[in-house]
């Protein structure tokens with residue numbers, strides 16, 4: 001089926017089979033491999049992208065459903081060489097180890113800070129319930145979210 | 157995933173004309189798409205309800221809150237109207253899964269699926285919500301019919317659900333990986349009487365705990381729920397055996413009844 005979807009500001013007209021997942025459209029057809037596929041059960045959050053601004057799991061959406069929609073992936077957050085505040089905070093707070101969960105974490109926290117610019121530690125931890133990390137123990141991920149919130153407040 | 161056809165009807169009538177034995181509805185997809193990925197179902201066609209605007213949104217009607225079947229969990233959680241009129245329902249919706257699940261998952265999908273560990277069935281049953289479909293209106297009392305089974309016909313579409321305004325509260329012990337209820341209890345006071353529904357625990361899905369309701373109706377300050385009989389067979393799985401689950405139901409009931417008293 002022919003669909004038009006805007007990915008990171010760029011419209012794409014693509015022909016997709018109804019059973020193609022959004023994550024496969026992104027990774028295989030559009031070669032945007034920053035979005036990761038980590039599980040078969042919609043539980044890990046590695047595949048999160050922003051759909052019309054909300055964090056969603058791209059493994060749990062069909063590509064055909066996205067006709068006319070706007071998607072932002074991890075590749076769409078930086079402005080050229082300038083990292084987004086959340087990306088920068090992950091680097092500065094050492095918010096990643098292997099990096100597998102990181103794209104989903106960054107997308108998820110980007111969504112959180114857009115809706116709640118001053119989250120408490122508790123709110124951050126609850127928000128991240130759908131993002132599993134097997135390396136960090138979450139401490140520095142939470143710190144990165146806090147650092148990004150502080151930076152965004154300072155630059156606003 | 158097996159191959160299937162896909163349709164995105166713009167009206168309820170169009171969806172109604174399509175739906176049938178092997179032509180299945182797709183709402184938030186948070187249950188059905190993982191099912192398809194695991195090849196546990198093989199529909200001929202998916203009928204995506206996401207473009208049908210009349211199925212979305214929340215409004216007040218005759219001292220009840222009416223919620224469209226395609227309303228997302230996140231929207232129910234954030235609704236000032238729901239928070240005011242049916243507070244426990246807002247708490248419940250805000251605790252489903254995680255933010256990404258709440259951004260897609262819908263009320264209609266959750267009720268139609270009737271997962272024994274899902275949250276919404278407990279609220280619908282305790283409040284005796286009215287489930288409006290493309291064919292008729294059903295009371296929640298008659299809607300849930302055991303594990304993943306409801307009164308819905310194969311070609312019946314939930315359009316909206318109305319909940320009475322009532323003081324109410326929900327609490328669950330979560331299965332940590334998914335957030336589904338290991339034991340979840342919804343309690344409300346409806347026309348003066350307590351009604352209490354339990355999810356996550358019963359082998360036949362959501363149920364009303366009548367002994368607890370009777371005890372509360374006799375004495376609203378009753379709290380010794382561990383002394384009461386809990387009849388249904390409990391789910392036993394890797395997360396919790398039957399005795400542990402029974403205990404979680406009793407503790408959740410104590411806490412949620414206390415929370416209701418403090419509203």
Ligand SMILES: Cc1cc2nc3c(=O)[nH]c(=O)nc-3n(C[C@H](O)[C@H](O)[C@H](O)COP(=O)(O)OP(=O)(O)OC[C@H]3O[C@@H](n4cnc5c(N)ncnc54)[C@H](O)[C@@H]3O)c2cc1C
Pocket residue numbers: 041042043180181182183184185186187188189205225226251252253254257260261262263264265266268269271273274275276308312313314315334335336337
């Ligand atoms: C990681 C994860 C965690 C979760 N945690 C929880 C939790 O804590 N608590 C909880 O309650 N749930 C939880 N869920 C389930 C979630 O709430 C689902 O969104 C919900 O159960 C199904 O709703 P859906 O809109 O996604 O429906 P879909 O998956 O699209 O559909 C489910 C079923 O309902 C049918 N259906 C859908 N809409 C209608 C309609 N209007 N009329 C008739 N039939 C219809 C479909 O044909 C399908 O059979 C979780 C899911 C995931 C992936």
Ligand code: FES
Pocket residue numbers: 036037038039040041042043044045046047048057058059060
């Ligand atoms: S790959 Fe989507 S949630 Fe795990």
Ligand code: FES
Pocket residue numbers: 095096097098099100101102132133134135136
């Ligand atoms: S950094 Fe390795 S999974 Fe999170």
